[in-house]
Structure formats: C-alpha cells, structure tokens
Amino acid sequence: MPTSNPTTRRKTEQRAAIVDALRKNDRAMTAQELHDLLDSVGLATVYRNLGRLAEDGEIDAIRRPNGETAYRACTAGHHHHLICRNCGLVVELHDCSLDDWGRKIADKHGFVGVEHQAELLGTCEKCANRS
Amino acid sequence: MPTSNPTTRRKTEQRAAIVDALRKNDRAMTAQELHDLLDSVGLATVYRNLGRLAEDGEIDAIRRPNGETAYRACTAGHHHHLICRNCGLVVELHDCSLDDWGRKIADKHGFVGVEHQAELLGTCEKCANRS
DNA sequence: GATCTTATTGATAATGATTCTCGCTTTTAC
DNA sequence: GTAAAAGCGAGAATCATTATCAATAAGATC
Numbered sequence: 001m002p003t004s005n006p007t008t009r010r011k012t013e014q015r016a017a018i019v020d021a022l023r024k025n026d027r028a029m030t031a032q033e034l035h036d037l038l039d040s041v042g043l044a045t046v047y048r049n050l051g052r053l054a055e056d057g058e059i060d061a062i063r064r065p066n067g068e069t070a071y072r073a074c075t076a077g078h079h080h081h082l083i084c085r086n087c088g089l090v091v092e093l094h095d096c097s098l099d100d101w102g103r104k105i106a107d108k109h110g111f112v113g114v115e116h117q118a119e120l121l122g123t124c125e126k127c128a129n130r131s
Numbered sequence: 132m133p134t135s136n137p138t139t140r141r142k143t144e145q146r147a148a149i150v151d152a153l154r155k156n157d158r159a160m161t162a163q164e165l166h167d168l169l170d171s172v173g174l175a176t177v178y179r180n181l182g183r184l185a186e187d188g189e190i191d192a193i194r195r196p197n198g199e200t201a202y203r204a205c206t207a208g209h210h211h212h213l214i215c216r217n218c219g220l221v222v223e224l225h226d227c228s229l230d231d232w233g234r235k236i237a238d239k240h241g242f243v244g245v246e247h248q249a250e251l252l253g254t255c256e257k258c259a260n261r262s
Numbered sequence: 263g264a265t266c267t268t269a270t271t272g273a274t275a276a277t278g279a280t281t282c283t284c285g286c287t288t289t290t291a292c
Numbered sequence: 293g294t295a296a297a298a299g300c301g302a303g304a305a306t307c308a309t310t311a312t313c314a315a316t317a318a319g320a321t322c
Binding site: 116 | 222233250
C-alpha cells in the first residue's frame with residue numbers, strides 16, 4: 001500500500017483555535033502574538049500549524065521588513081496585500097495586473113517559470129488622521 | 132528609535148573590500164558569504180557595513196524566502212529585481228510600471244504614503260537548459 | 263466501547279542569522 | 293604629531309524559528 005499518503009491532517013482544538021483567532025482579525029499576526037493570545041497552545045504548536053496552514057494554502061504568510069513572519073486568514077486565489085505600516089491592517093487586492101508585466105520581462109530575459117511577489121505598504125486612513 | 136545616524140562615515144579598507152566584492156558579482160551575497168570570501172574582514176564588520184551601505188542606498192538588500200538577507204551593488208534609482216531561484220543571478224529591472232497601479236489602489240482604499248515592493252522569481256536560461 | 267496506530271502536542275534544547283559589547287586600532291581634524 | 297571618535301574584531305547575547313522526544317489524543321478497526 002502506498003505509504004505516501006498525502007499527509008493526513010487530524011483535527012485538533014489547537015489548530016481550530018489558531019484558525020479561529022486569525023479569522024477574527026483584520027491584521028496579520030505573528031506566532032508569538034497568537035501564542036500570547038491563546039496561552040493554552042504551545043509556541044511550537046503555533047509555529048507548526050502556521051507552517052502547515054500556509055503550506056496548504058489556508059492562510060497567507062506575510063514577511064515584515066524586520067524579518068518576522070506574520071500570518072493571515074485570506075480568501076482563496078491569487079492576490080496581493082495593501083498593508084498599513086502603522087496598525088498592520090491588511091487589505092486584500094484581488095485585481096492583479098502584474099502577470100503581464102512579469103511575463104513580458106521574463107521572456108525578454110530568457111527566464112522561465114516566473115512568478116511575482118508584490119506588496120503595497122502605506123498608512124491607512126484611520127492612522128493618517130490620528131497623527 | 133530610528134536607526135538613522137547622521138555621523139560621518141570614514142573610509143576603511145574593510146568597507147572598500149566589501150563594496151568591491153559586491154561589484155564584482157552578478158549575484159546577491161549574504162554576510163556569511165562575504166565573510167568567507169574576505170576572511171580578513173570580521174563577520175560583525177561585514178554586517179555593520181552591509182547595513183550602513185544599504186541605509187545609504189549604495190547597495191540593495193534582497194530578502195530570500197528562507198529568511199536570510201543578501202546584498203547587491205545595484206545601480207542607482209528605483210528598480211526591481213528578476214532573480215533566478217536556482218543560481219541567484221539578479222537582473223535589474225528599471226522599467227517600473229507599478230507606481231500607477233499602487234497609487235490608484237492606495238487612493239481607492241484611503242491609504243497615503245504608499246510605496247510598493249515587488250520582485251520576480253524564476254529560472255534563468257542557463258539553469259533551465261542545464262536540467 | 264476497547265484497542266491500536268500514529269499524528270499531534272508541548273516543554274525545552276538547539277539552530278541560524280543578526281546584533282551588541284567592549285577593548286583595541288585606524289581615520290581624520292587640528 | 294596628537295588626540296577625539298569612528299571603526300574594527302572576537303565572542304557573547306538576542307530573536308525568531310526549528311528540532312527533539314516522551315506523553316497525549318484522533319481516527320480507524322475490531
């Protein structure tokens with residue numbers, strides 16, 4: 001029997017709690033933040049589940065400039081993020097016009113299998129008014 | 132606290148060696164790689180100088196998916212990178228048409244001071260042929 | 263429901279990249 | 293030349309993340 005089972009995934013309270021916490025939030029959260037919030041869930045478990053959820057495409061990983069990785073429960077499909085650099089609010093951008101740009105440039109330089117990665121960083125309305 | 136340091140920058144052999152090594156390379160290099168290459172320069176010094184050079188805009192920092200930061204001596208001005216995910220070759224892209232896209236979206240969502248960050252990741256011609 | 267297999271958990275150690283510390287060495291100004 | 297301060301280097305310290313491993317619990321089977 002093919003032991004190469006596509007890695008079965010069991011349902012656990014911990015993972016449910018993590019996904020739930022992410023769903024309730026408009027911001028992206030780090031493993032530490034989630035662990036602080038759900039102190040019944042071990043830190044290693046938070047990291048493990050975030051990694052798997054991201055791998056399964058159920059959540060998105062967002063790299064912050066300082067190096068830490070935050071995660072967010074996004075809707076499916078290709079999209080980019082508009083992130084408030086002050087409060088961390090994330091807006092999903094589903095109208096992506098970068099594929100053309102990427103493909104054209106890839107062809108010009110002989111690259112294949114090109115994918116693009118892009119993010120917009122700014123200050124949201126609320127934060128701009130507050131200062 | 133902001134990391135900006137308006138102090139004077141002195142000329143040193145070590146920094147010159149670092150810049151020189153970067154100039155001679157088409158790829159982006161990590162602090163470790165530079166330290167291995169220039170074993171007369173201490174690791175901390177490599178990090179210090181890379182940080183400052185990037186801050187001063189003399190080199191570009193490129194974040195790899197695995198979390199490490201690589202640096203490259205780029206030409207001046209706003210540009211993006213087309214990176215070979217196999218050999219690390221970097222092509223500078225100076226024709227950026229993303230400003231419009233960013234501004235439009237920022238306006239729509241009430242964001243101000245928006246800047247974009249984008250990279251193309253693919254396989255270069257040489258690497259594609261080799262496999 | 264009892265039992266077995268094994269994914270999952272969690273406390274902690276380990277890792278890897280980067281930054282800090284601090285005494286010593288150069289640059290640069292005078 | 294001299295002296296103040298930027299810069300250096302070796303190693304300690306930090307920070308986010310990953311690995312270890314015994315104990316636990318999910319899902320299948322009887």
